[in-house]
Amino acid sequence: MARPEILMILKQGIRFEPMSASERREPFAVVRCPGCKGAGAIDTDQYQGKVSIDCDNADCDYHETHDLRVAV
Numbered sequence: 339m340a341r342p343e344i345l346m347i348l349k350q351g352i353r354f355e356p357m358s359a360s361e362r363r364e365p366f367a368v369v370r371c372p373g374c375k376g377a378g379a380i381d382t383d384q385y386q387g388k389v390s391i392d393c394d395n396a397d398c399d400y401h402e403t404h405d406l407r408v409a410v
């Protein structure tokens with residue numbers, strides 16, 4: 339399926355490495371789910387494609403991994 343659309347970057351200009359485990363889990367960006375079109379926050383691991391993005395909406399089964407740093 340499609341990549342989530344980035345609506346807003348919450349942390350501009352951060353360096354991804356080195357980063358502590360707690361920093362990696364902080365909200366990094368707000369994206370729009372391609373499945374249900376709902377907005378949700380993702381952390382840095384999800385933004386970098388290290389961890390899958392699982393939509394918060396109970397009615398939506400979107401669950402995919404994408405490296406959102408790279409333009410397609």
Ligand SMILES: [Zn+2]
Pocket residue numbers: 371372373374375376393394395398399400
């Ligand atoms: Zn969704």
